[in-house]
Amino acid sequence: MKLLLDTHAIIWYIWDNPRLSSHIRQMIKDDSTDIYASVVSFWEMSIKYRQGKLDLRSSLVDTVHLLRCHGFQILDVCLNHIFQLDALEQHHKDPFDRYVDRPSTHGRLCHRRL
Numbered sequence: 001m002k003l004l005l006d007t008h009a010i011i012w013y014i015w016d017n018p019r020l021s022s023h024i025r026q027m028i029k030d031d032s033t034d035i036y037a038s039v040v041s042f043w044e045m046s047i048k049y050r051q052g053k054l055d056l057r058s059s060l061v062d063t064v065h066l067l068r069c070h071g072f073q074i075l076d077v078c079l080n081h082i083f084q085l086d087a088l089e090q091h092h093k094d095p096f097d098r099y100v101d102r103p104s105t106h107g108r109l110c111h112r113r114l
Helices: 007-014 022-029 039-050 060-069 079-087 095-105
Strands: 002-005 034-038 072-075
Touching: 002 007, 002 022, 007 022, 007 039, 007 060, 034 039, 039 060, 039 072, 060 072
Parallel strands: 002 034, 034 072
Antiparallel strands: none
16 A cells, blocks of 8 residues: 655654554554655645744654655655646645645555545
């Protein structure tokens, strides 16, 4: 299975927050699961940190390193994904979710988005 975690799920995973269910944690820890995080999530974390809305607890560099040590793969933003955002339905109020979701709707991933 392939999982693409959104920004909240990444933060909850790192901080061991109970908002991320034990079922999802088990899926993440399963060696047969490919786990992805979008670079957009780290962009969002950086912005929220600078606005005083997020306590990172560690640097973004350390956060990315930790996630990679846990088997996460980091997806880059592709310019074509940005061009195609207008074609997406407006089911995301959060613009970052629209960017995070783009690789999956573009067919780069066959996954479950969390």
